[in-house]
Amino acid sequence: MLNDKKDDIFLSRWMNKELSKEEIQEFKLHPEYKHYIKIIAGADALDLKKYDIEKELSNLKSKKQDPIKNKPNLVIKFLPYLTIAASIVIILGIFLFNPNTSFHSNYGEQLTVTLPDGSEMILNAKSTASFNTKKWKENRILVLDGEAFFKVKKGSKFTVNTKNGKISVLGTQFNVQSQNDFFEVTCYEGKVTIAYQKQVEILTAGKGYRNLKNIQPKSWSFIDTTPSWLSNTSSFKSIPLKYVFKELEEQYNLQIKTVNIDLETIYTGTFPNNNKDIALKTVFNTLGIEYRISQDDGKTVILE
Structure with a gap:
């Protein structure tokens, strides 16, 4: 799309609102x-x-x-x-001609982006990524705030910069989640190098690394071929409860009132990203917590 003599006709049809739903959806990904x-x-x-x-x-x-x-x-x-x-x-x-390109996903949204070299990036909910288009061929550098899964084409070094650490690869598939004090990287194919403060970690396929505030960094092995959120499921293994609540808020545009709740409680479990009622019941019933949704805005979850 947008790379041959038909461009002008296509853009003219778009400006005149003559594109089909399928064409519009495809154009939005460009x-x-x-x-x-x-x-x-x-x-x-x-x-x-x-x-x-x-x-x-x-x-x-x-x-x-x-x-x-x-x-x-x-x-x-x-x-x-x-x-x-x-x-x-x-x-x-x-x-x-503005060289800076950025993408942002909304609550409960997954956004697939084809990068200039043909690599693929899929943003999870409430995530932002940006890069310099003009310098991409020489420097495949991308800035991420949130969570994203990458399928990187082989070539020069590909780097994902986050405020928590830097991830570098040549060609691989990996997932990065970097939000506030949460930093986690999982490698699904190839090899990943992580630079975190003064430490360096190297992950191979089936290995994960996590570094949370006030918690000892952790590495683990897994057998999954892709992150669960790509299939609309959020999964947690030995994660403090505050991160589970944050994921619920980002997937469903909610605000959870956490008065008298120990947010450092360790949680292991899953919830669906496409059914709010089941997601809330799954998490809070597991914890033995009663809750209700405020009738005022329909977005505030009150724990009782």
Whole structure:
């Protein structure tokens, strides 16, 4: 898409709202989609005056009677349209040639992104990733806040920078979760190098590494081929309860009131990411905690 002589026709159909649902969904996954959305928004914001053809023809005929007198006015009449055209060019320049590209997933959303080298990134709910498009060929560097699964094409070093640590690979499949003081990396194929503060960890396929605040770093083995959240299931193994609650909030746009709850309680279990009622029952029934959802906003979970 957007790489041959049919581009102009495709974009014209999109701007005229003539694309099918399937074409729209496919277009939304393209890295340049957000740029075109910004361009349209910028163009719509311009104060484009309606051009009255009949009125202008009448004025033109009257000006023919005295062309010398009216010549300066002709120049003045065109200035607003030249200004508008220049503004459109500026907008196109800002959004089409801006090297920084970012993607953000919303509550309960998974967002699949094809990176410039053909690698694939899938963002879990409430996650953000950004990279420099122009420098991508020389430096495959991406900044992540949240959780994402990567299928990296072989090539130069591929690096994921997070505020908790840096993950580097050449070509592999791995998952990264970095949120506040939670940092976890799992390798599903190939080899992953993790730089965390002054420590370096090397993971091979089937190995995981976790570093949480005030908890000793932990490594473990697993047999899964992909992270469970890709199949709409959040899984936890020996995780403090506060991280389980945060995942519930991000998947279902909730706010959990945790008064008189020990958030450091260790939890092992799962919950579905596509059924709020079952997810809440699964977690709180396991913990023996009664709860209710506030009738005021439908988003606040009150533990009783």
